Amino acid sequence: MKTFHKSHKLDNVCYDIRGPVMDEANRMIARGETILKLNIGNPAPFGFRAPDEVIDAMQSNLTATEGYSDSKGLLSARQAIADYCVNVKHIEGVTPDDIYTGNGASELITMSMQGLLDNGDEVLVPAPDYPLWTASVTLAGGTAVHYICDECADWYPDLDDIRSKITPRTKGIVIINPNNPTGALYPRELLEEIAQIARENGLIIYSDEIYDRLVMDGLEHTSISSLAPDVFSITFNGLSKSHLIAGYRCGWMTLCGEKSHVKGYIEGLNLLSSMRLCSNVPAQSLVPTALKNAYTTKELLVPGGRIYEQREFIYNAINDIPGMSAVKPKAAFYIFPKMDMRKFNITDDEKFVLDFLKEKKILLTHGGGFHWETPDHFRIVYLPQLDQLQQAAEGLRDFLATYRQA
Numbered sequence: 001m002k003t004f005h006k007s008h009k010l011d012n013v014c015y016d017i018r019g020p021v022m023d024e025a026n027r028m029i030a031r032g033e034t035i036l037k038l039n040i041g042n043p044a045p046f047g048f049r050a051p052d053e054v055i056d057a058m059q060s061n062l063t064a065t066e067g068y069s070d071s072k073g074l075l076s077a078r079q080a081i082a083d084y085c086v087n088v089k090h091i092e093g094v095t096p097d098d099i100y101t102g103n104g105a106s107e108l109i110t111m112s113m114q115g116l117l118d119n120g121d122e123v124l125v126p127a128p129d130y131p132l133w134t135a136s137v138t139l140a141g142g143t144a145v146h147y148i149c150d151e152c153a154d155w156y157p158d159l160d161d162i163r164s165k166i167t168p169r170t171k172g173i174v175i176i177n178p179n180n181p182t183g184a185l186y187p188r189e190l191l192e193e194i195a196q197i198a199r200e201n202g203l204i205i206y207s208d209e210i211y212d213r214l215v216m217d218g219l220e221h222t223s224i225s226s227l228a229p230d231v232f233s234i235t236f237n238g239l240s241k242s243h244l245i246a247g248y249r250c251g252w253m254t255l256c257g258e259k260s261h262v263k264g265y266i267e268g269l270n271l272l273s274s275m276r277l278c279s280n281v282p283a284q285s286l287v288p289t290a291l292k293n294a295y296t297t298k299e300l301l302v303p304g305g306r307i308y309e310q311r312e313f314i315y316n317a318i319n320d321i322p323g324m325s326a327v328k329p330k331a332a333f334y335i336f337p338k339m340d341m342r343k344f345n346i347t348d349d350e351k352f353v354l355d356f357l358k359e360k361k362i363l364l365t366h367g368g369g370f371h372w373e374t375p376d377h378f379r380i381v382y383l384p385q386l387d388q389l390q391q392a393a394e395g396l397r398d399f400l401a402t403y404r405q406a
């Protein structure tokens with residue numbers, strides 16, 4: 001019989017977030033075991049509910065959104081997004097024509113790379129990264145060149161490392177701000193320096209800002225696109241996280257800044273956008289309501305709010321475990337702790353996560369899944385309630401008291 005393999009296009013696509021750990025977790029679940037999942041940034045299973053008016057907006061628009069929309073999205077949605085970009089994010093000159101809605105930001109991340117890259121082109125991607133970026137660059141035939149984000153500097157991108165990795169084939173630079181998996185939020189001065197590097201080297205900036213409304217400690221998110229109107233940039237955003245509706249698949253990308261030299265690229269994006277007809281139209285229809293109420297999650301992010309208190313707890317608990325440390329996240333709902341490799345004799349972070357899963361029934365993601373090369377990190381999603389986070393922290397403390405890799 002004819003056998004079928006995955007396409008060679010996927011040969012170098014590495015999306016480690018699936019793999020042996022997830023396989024084991026699925027086997028355990030199939031056996032009826034209960035697992036505490038700290039591995040995926042999906043708010044709904046942890047009791048976070050979308051704002052009522054957002055649900056109402058989608059429900060009341062269901063009949064009117066049965067058909068395809070314009071391939072970029074409903075004008076009402078794109079106008080609301082353009083207004084958000086101009087009035088809230090201070091990005092000059094954005095119009096509905098610059099916006100593409102997508103089935104989550106994910107679809108558009110892939111589309112932006114498919115439209116740009118020829119075989120062998122390079123894109124600078126952070127390490128650690130949200131792995132879809134590396135996978136999308138690779139699937140599009142490009143090479144993801146990882147630049148280091150420095151844990152000793154609040155996980156900010158290392159500018160010298162970025163500069164040293166630019167070659168004549170480099171077409172773009174990706175930043176993830178606020179960051180998954182580190183929870184870092186980049187200050188304006190740093191963004192200005194990244195913009196300057198892009199300017200000097202003719203790079204397109206790809207700024208993943210999906211967590212821009214999940215910022216704590218009185219800080220504010222700055223969009224790099226607001227700082228560099230002379231540079232072409234694309235921002236990525238959506239409602240999965242800020243409005244706790246990851247399952248509705250509602251995201252968008254915005255083309256910002258100088259466009260005279262990227263007309264051909266935009267033509268390619270329009271073509272790719274038309275090929276998928278349009279994104280989920282009922283989800284688009286709630287965007288104006290959602291963005292009018294852009295601050296619905298604010299109460300979760302201040303003292304007394306769930307995300308804030310859970311962040312405080314996990315940050316303190318991790319730093320309290322001998323041999324572990326973590327930088328305090330400023331945004332999103334992830335923490336990326338470091339293990340003392342010598343103390344635990346760790347040489348394989350994926351094995352650590354697998355061993356921990358088997359013994360404690362708690363699911364983490366190993367640092368390698370985020371293209372972090374040294375096997376000394378893992379990511380915790382701190383969305384679960386405090387009692388579950390307490391269980392996780394106690395599990396880690398107990399496990400690491402004796403764990404040593406052979």
Ligand code: PLP
Pocket residue numbers: 041103104105106107130176179180208210237238239240246249250251
């Ligand atoms: N970008 C980052 C940094 C993410 O963490 C995620 C999801 O976790 C996405 C993009 C994808 O978001 P969406 O649900 O809009 O596809």
